[in-house]
Amino acid sequence: MKQNTSTRPLPAVTVWEAKPQSLFPRKRHSSLLSLALVGVSIGFATLNAHAAAATGQAGSVLDGQTIRILAIGDPVFQVMQKIHDDMEKMAGGKIELDVRPFDVLHQQVLLNAQNPTSSYDIIAIDLPQFGEYKSFLLDLNPLIKQTGFDTTDFHQAAWTGAQVGGKQLGIPIQPHPEILAYRKDLFEEAGLQPPVTTDDVLAAAKKLHNSKPGLAGIAWNAARGTPLGQTFIQVMGSFGQAPIDLPRTDHGFSIDNIKPENMKPMIDTPAGLATAKYLKALMDYSPPGILNMAWDERVRVFAQGGAAMTYIWSGRSAIYELDPQATARGKVGYVVHPHGPNAAPVSPLGGWNLGIPSNVDKSRIPLAWKVITWLTSPEMMKEYTKYGDCVSPRHSVSQDPEVVMHCPVVPVVDEMASKGELADWQRPPVPELQQIVDVLGSVMHEMLAGKRTPEDAVKESQQQIDRIMRKAGYY
Amino acid sequence: MEASRTDYFSLGEPKPDSMKLAVERRRATWLLIAPAFVVLLGLNLFPIVYALYISCHYWMLARPQPPRFAGLSNYQELFFDARFRNSVLVSLKFIVLAVGIEMLLGFGLAFVFNTRLRGMATLRKLTLLPSLVMPLVVGLVWFYMFNENFGIVNWFWVVLGGTRVPFLTQGALALLSIVATDVWQWTPFVMLVFFAALQALPEYVYEAARIDGLSGSQIFFRVTLPLLRPAILIVLIIRAVDALRSLELVFMMTKGGPAGDTEVLPWYLYTTGFMSPDLGYAAAMAVLMLALVTILSQLFVRQLESREVTR
């Protein structure tokens, strides 16, 4: 079924969670209960398209043909669902968009790869999944050359993240980093500077925590399992350490050629311990129920003014930036993942790419490629930002005033990309990644709940992951 | 006198003819049953055998390599796995608490509903609603109800002047919250079974009991309770096995947190088998869990049967 690879940004962690989630973010709290019922029992509601006029001249993209896309319930594809009818008009054909929760998508991609002929022309691939999918995907380089596709407009990290062994296996459509969002108004009031280091975060959190009724210092993922496990390795990246013993490069680590000896866990390290201690320290300035908080709730607490800062996958900022009722709307500043001592500022990059299955019917390749270039075109990228996808992997779109107005986070991310502050080695594409995340998500939860010391927690995690690697036969 | 009478009616030795007929009939019966039997056997047995097979292999779904025989190493590893031990313990705690409270509450409610008051029938139908909702939805609803930032329970509590309660993030409380949710969902079912059993109790036995001079409490303990024993055992089996297997509430509400205090066995199994995904290890866990379920249900079934036999 599904393999490791982490759950990336906003996506639902699992099959069941995904459905309600697609509806929740933009809804008010009072209607949650009924929505939960409706959401699960009925599934995705059909959202009416009230989209604006087409920006691009794409009438000839499909030319009456049908394109079949297998995708994930993440912002960009949810936007596509929302404006589906308009997109079909623009493309002049039928767009069959199958949106699946994370685990189901993963499973279907693997099953589809076993078919003699692929049932889909285009599939969505999560950044850490390329390692796993490499043999099932078409190398897009010949098509890029053939059609003169301009690659220079894409963020460097997002573009190269879709490469394995010199092959371009995907085109970025919704890659985004996890960054730190902070309330500019509150920081100004308190005379605080935007946080740069983890110590800055702690100091600001301490100062702002409970400075107003119902205001916590910082919201973050401390829920048991994947949320906390990912948080741990992503924060550890900001302390300058990858979860396994990857070869170092000038700017970080290399994940191009991971060898068995690179699989040694690196949790019981000074960086690991510093991470554990940092997370433990955050507990004092966190909102209530922090031990059960994950992607969805942390953004919602922040949006409603319940926290002065939050870690956030940048695309998710649309949840409050596009919601007129959100307290945080228009008052948020963004910075790269604050770093620990002697470490470089670096935000983990994740998110979605479009690729073509290698077993697709040869005759459909030109059409599939045409659609990919259309869906990832600057015009469409700009269109997505209007409807709740605050992501742009293209420099040209990121500076567009209209885009900036909808999504203030986009130019910030664009700048991070230019400065080389986005990286993907925090979650190396190895099959055991989810197991690493799972161990950390459970052991560190015990640490946060006060059942282990940070020292004990890193030691225990190290041992458990070491056992997993030995069992897998790496060393 | 009784014995002599039955002798008149005993059939004696069957005649050779009828014996031949019986054999033939039995053969035909088997022939007719055989296809269904084979299918059922295959459907029931194959997954178990397959699980046993997988549990003796090292099989990571995420890796391209085929399963590798690993002997009993998965089981050996389980034996030393503190997380596994913890999850079994949490599961048992959950079963004892949830099923215990459900039984007591359901039992009491059944007596309340057994009174012939106006409106009871409607009320009875209404109380059934929770058990008609999918457990996942129940988990989701209660997750939001108990949520510390948005939850309605905490909201009311704060309005009433209390301080926020960490329903889902404080060890013992988190387990109790899940127990409460399970109780909310399943008490009506338990109540209904007991109610039906109560309705089926013969009135005459109670007349006899009153004539025999039994007091109210004596009637309850000497008549009602023993007569409800089969119903009690059946509900216990259904609920205990169901509670042991259930992972939806934990999945929706705590993911096993805080610090594993609500990590029931099925949830650990789920994360191992579906998230990691270490199929071999998860299969070993599944086999042990199957053993646990079997032992548990057999304990009750034996109780039931022992009664039937001596009856």
Place this chain on the structure above:
Amino acid sequence: MARIEFKGVSKTYPDGTRAIVDLDLVVEDGELLCLLGPSGCGKSSTIRVLAGLETFSDGMILADNNRIDHLPPQARDCAMIFENYALYPHLTAFENIAMPLRARRLPASEIKARVTKIAGILRMEHLMGRRPSRLSGGEKQRVGIGRALVREPAMFLMDEPLGHLEAYLRVELRAEIRKLQERLGITTIYVTHDQEEAAAIADRIVVMSAGRLQQVGSFLDLFDRPVNRFVAEFVGEPPMVFLPVERTNADSIAVKGVRIPISEPLRAALRATQDRELILGIRPNDFSLGPPVRDHLNGTVTLVQPQGDHAIVAVSTPAGPATAIVPSDRRPAPGATVGLTFAGERLHLFDSAARALNKGEGGG
């Protein structure tokens, strides 16, 4: 052991049905009294009210001159035997019998001794370990009897205890019940719809109909001196024959113009009433059949049922159908014309209100 008295007891159901109407009845200490009547006559209601299983609307019930009708069943000290046995299905025969003693929290040793003794009396020691589902009907009722006997109650109430049993078992068990009752001398009320059973077992019989007490007395009293047509018809098998009569004179009567000779007491009773719509009652045994005689009551034989030493003969007469019992060797052939004669001193006369004219006398 008690003397039980019903004083003006009435029971009316919410729907207006009157189960018991103004019942006055005394059951003497140590007596075995049968309540006899067709189903729905109120006999079961009467003992259920006495037991406290049902409430009643009016009147009072006394035991040894103390009111007991306000007491719960537990406090009335009556043992009951039910038609459907009402055994505890989850308990062995032993435990079923022991239940009244357990209710009284007797020491285990005494319970064992007493139950064992009862089992001996009822000759069912070998059944003590069985649950009711493994007992036959007769065995079940023995357990039911045992349960009633074990506690030596103030009264026994038996609600058609043999109703579900086979005929030969009924005969055997009723004798046993009578023997035990005599030995223990416990006041007993026995409900049955079977007059033969009542005749065999009872000291006195109460006939009830439609909630009302009709007559109290020994079986012979009821048979020979029924107070009304209902008792006359209900008691006796085959039932009494009724023929409408004309009054030919102040003290003589005729059936279809045929003058009927009657006894002196009956004549006196006849003189005392002006009622013209009288009914003559004759027991089938009191008919004799002979060759048809002119100016006599003649009829055609419609059915002959041989019964061994006698036969039941149905005859169609101008006055209506009649039934006669004749010795087998003198039975007529179906279709034959016969003359009916009957002894004048064994006749019953009922007025238009169905009351017997020769109440308390006649017959004999």
